[in-house]
Amino acid sequence: MNNKERIDTLKQSIIYGETQKALDGFQKLLKSNISIKQIFTEVIAKAAEKIGELYQSGEFFLPDMLIAADIMKHIMKILKPKLKEDLNKKFKGTILIGTVEGDIHEIGKSLVIALLEGQGFEVIDLGVDVSPKVFIEKAKEVNPKVIGLSGLLTMSISKMVETVNLLKRENLSSKIIVGGGILSKESCDIIGADDYAKDGWEGIQKILKMMESV
Numbered sequence: 001m002n003n004k005e006r007i008d009t010l011k012q013s014i015i016y017g018e019t020q021k022a023l024d025g026f027q028k029l030l031k032s033n034i035s036i037k038q039i040f041t042e043v044i045a046k047a048a049e050k051i052g053e054l055y056q057s058g059e060f061f062l063p064d065m066l067i068a069a070d071i072m073k074h075i076m077k078i079l080k081p082k083l084k085e086d087l088n089k090k091f092k093g094t095i096l097i098g099t100v101e102g103d104i105h106e107i108g109k110s111l112v113i114a115l116l117e118g119q120g121f122e123v124i125d126l127g128v129d130v131s132p133k134v135f136i137e138k139a140k141e142v143n144p145k146v147i148g149l150s151g152l153l154t155m156s157i158s159k160m161v162e163t164v165n166l167l168k169r170e171n172l173s174s175k176i177i178v179g180g181g182i183l184s185k186e187s188c189d190i191i192g193a194d195d196y197a198k199d200g201w202e203g204i205q206k207i208l209k210m211m212e213s214v
């Protein structure tokens with residue numbers, strides 16, 4: 001197998017959720033003369049892009065996306081320290097993300113994080129049940145370009161309102177995006193966030209645009 005075939009095989013096994021095959025293929029690529037940067041740009045970023053397209057076109061469903069995102073997360077864990085130097089050179093900015101206070105749903109947030117990391121963003125995950133105070137303290141400390149609030153419960157909307165109000169009071173330059181099953185454009189307007197994403201892929205597209213405008 002030549003390098004191009006190795007890259008294509010790994011990409012396909014990530015996209016189609018063949019976990020063991022993907023992890024084996026990744027280890028083989030690490031031992032080859034293919035650079036870490038190439039693995040990142042030609043495998044991970046391309047696979048993330050393709051998964052998003054398949055999901056948007058209705059060929060992929062959530063479980064397909066979740067399995068693929070999990071494989072990418074595994075690979076990124078090993079790749080990230082090796083990539084650090086390259087990533088720092090073309091640093092796109094930090095994203096702070098968490099599920100708001102009172103809400104412990106984390107699957108959607110983890111998926112968004114895996115997709116963002118697959119694209120080479122630096123993501124700080126505050127976890128779940130994150131109080132407005134913790135969002136504000138961390139935002140002041142790291143000055144993220146984008147802050148992502150996740151929430152799946154109806155009551156999470158009022159927590160988002162509270163968090164966004166406090167963040168705005170701090171006059172931070174960060175853009176705020178909200179996401180999670182119950183949200184809509186209308187609730188986003190009520191919350192006062194800059195934008196809303198209905199799913200992870202739309203979130204990535206919107207965050208990319210936000211990054212350009214900050």
Ligand code: B12
Nearest residue numbers: 103104105106107108148150153154179180181199200203
């Ligand atoms: C799994 C689940 C749980 C699990 C969570 C496990 C975990 N570790 O996350 C458990 C069992 C713990 C749970 C608990 C509860 N749950 Co629950 N849960 C669900 C369920 C079935 C799936 C949620 C899910 O993971 N979806 C898949 C992910 C991928 O979708 P997603 O989160 O929407 O994320 C996508 C987008 O929204 C977006 N996105 C999400 N976050 C973000 C953030 C940003 C920044 C961006 C850009 C995008 C983005 O991208 C993601 C990927 O595409 C839903 C029903 C449903 N079908 O949604 C109910 C649901 C959300 N739960 C519900 C409820 C009521 C509860 C409980 C109160 C139940 C109870 N009585 O104990 C508790 C609440 C606990 C708490 N305090 O949070 C209700 C909420 C109703 C409401 N409107 O308030 C739902 C809708 C079920 C229902 N129909 O009644 N739950």
